[in-house]
Amino acid sequence: MEFSFVQELIHKLKTFQAMREEVVTATTSCTLRDVQGMMRQHRISGVPVVEDEHLLGIVTIEDILRALEHGYIDDPVRGWMTKQVVTVGERWPLTETMSVLDRTGYGRLPVLSAEGKFIGLVTSDSILHALLVELERLLGKDEERAVAESAAAVPPPPAGQHWEFEIPAGDYDAAGLTSVRLKRELASHGVPPEVQRRVAIATYEAEANLIIHTTSGGRIVVDLDERMVRIVVQDDGPGIEDTEMAMRHGWSTASDLVRSLGFGAGLGLPNIRKCADGFQIHSEMGRGTRLDLRFDLPEDTAGQSGPAEGKK
Amino acid sequence: MMWTELLVGLGATALVDSDDFEVRAIAAADLLSDILATEKSDFVMLTGQTTAPAIRTAVAVGALGVIVVRGKNVPEEMIDLATNFGIPLAVTQLKMFEACVSAGVCLWSSASSKS
Numbered sequence: 373m374e375f376s377f378v379q380e381l382i383h384k385l386k387t388f389q390a391m392r393e394e395v396v397t398a399t400t401s402c403t404l405r406d407v408q409g410m411m412r413q414h415r416i417s418g419v420p421v422v423e424d425e426h427l428l429g430i431v432t433i434e435d436i437l438r439a440l441e442h443g444y445i446d447d448p449v450r451g452w453m454t455k456q457v458v459t460v461g462e463r464w465p466l467t468e469t470m471s472v473l474d475r476t477g478y479g480r481l482p483v484l485s486a487e488g489k490f491i492g493l494v495t496s497d498s499i500l501h502a503l504l505v506e507l508e509r510l511l512g513k514d515e516e517r518a519v520a521e522s523a524a525a526v527p528p529p530p531a532g533q534h535w536e537f538e539i540p541a542g543d544y545d546a547a548g549l550t551s552v553r554l555k556r557e558l559a560s561h562g563v564p565p566e567v568q569r570r571v572a573i574a575t576y577e578a579e580a581n582l583i584i585h586t587t588s589g590g591r592i593v594v595d596l597d598e599r600m601v602r603i604v605v606q607d608d609g610p611g612i613e614d615t616e617m618a619m620r621h622g623w624s625t626a627s628d629l630v631r632s633l634g635f636g637a638g639l640g641l642p643n644i645r646k647c648a649d650g651f652q653i654h655s656e657m658g659r660g661t662r663l664d665l666r667f668d669l670p671e672d673t674a675g676q677s678g679p680a681e682g683k684k
Numbered sequence: 685m686m687w688t689e690l691l692v693g694l695g696a697t698a699l700v701d702s703d704d705f706e707v708r709a710i711a712a713a714d715l716l717s718d719i720l721a722t723e724k725s726d727f728v729m730l731t732g733q734t735t736a737p738a739i740r741t742a743v744a745v746g747a748l749g750v751i752v753v754r755g756k757n758v759p760e761e762m763i764d765l766a767t768n769f770g771i772p773l774a775v776t777q778l779k780m781f782e783a784c785v786s787a788g789v790c791l792w793s794s795a796s797s798k799s
Binding site: 475576643 | 740760
């Protein structure tokens with residue numbers, strides 16, 4: 373497997389799911405000595421400076437040590453706080469936040485909302501805590517499933533691979549995340565590169581549609597067997613008013629913001645249809661949209677382990 | 685045309701290094717949707733987008749490399765992602781149109797010298 377269970381877990385989590393919301397903060401009029409007291413009382417090594425929900429800087433233990441050494445510990449923090457603060461977005465995949473923590477070597481990172489407001493702090497401890505909670509939740513689910521299956525005497529699932537991905541609405545930075553993960557998985561199961569590419573492109577377009585156009589995101593469910601890759605993309609709304617129009621090249625309802633990020637050119641659904649060997653779309657206003665896609669595999673190529681060999 | 689020849693032709697600076705490789709085509713767009721719709725193979729992507737989705741687009745379509753135009757400041761996040769996926773990444777000061785012209789000249793010169 374390309375991804376371990378924990379890596380997969382981390383990929384699914386968003387930064388806001390691993391942050392601490394109850395954070396001790398200071399204002400610009402607090403003195404460095406006040407902040408020193410906060411640090412001692414709460415046993416923390418950094419205090420964000422926040423006013424009107426906006427992050428203005430951060431005071432770290434190094435700032436306090438310097439103030440003690442140079443004798444300005446009773447000055448207000450506004451003149452001495454660190455103003456260039458590395459922040460992360462609430463909707464960032466946790467993997468990307470972890471890579472920022474790793475790269476910068478900082479012990480904590482302030483988390484900002486989409487509107488730029490300070491909403492919490494993420495630390496190694498808070499990430500570990502979130503992972504443990506998620507792990508416990510999943511293990512509980514597994515146990516429930518095992519009990520249910522044994523009670524109903526359900527036969528084991530047929531040989532094959534199955535993946536499910538949740539795609540949140542509005543998370544533009546995450547576009548393509550599922551596509552590249554799926555491409556890697558297909559490669560590791562012997563799917564030829566030509567099919568990998570078509571699946572990756574169609575999945576990318578579907579992901580982008582869920583991110584841009586849905587009210588609460590959606591799901592991508594993938595099944596691989598020895599004959600084909602089947603993909604179901606489903607969301608709960610708002611639905612497409614005119615699917616015929618949506619299938620036309622260049623027809624789009626995307627905003628200027630979405631276009632500035634490189635999407636919303638009205639090529640998505642036509643491109644998905646072009647890539648897939650089987651394509652069905654059903655959409656109902658207020659109910660949502662479902663895409664059923666099929667990608668045929670050449671004989672004797674799928675379901676094998678190890679990287680595929682084939683033409684580009 | 686080789687990747688290194690393209691970098692020289694565009695005056696580009698490599699941000700993620702790689703061994704040299706042959707480039708047969710260019711796909712140039714700021715709209716990632718346009719790149720996703722390309723049918724080219726063995727191509728390098730020119731774009732003004734400096735986001736993680738731009739690198740993921742290159743991975744999905746199998747682009748051999750990515751060159752960012754207009755001398756944009758490429759964030760560390762994009763460089764890290766390109767490194768992780770083994771996608772050679774470079775940046776040129778040329779604007780998109782100028783970069784396309786220069787890349788076309790490189791491709792044309794390379795094809796002429798072979799014929």
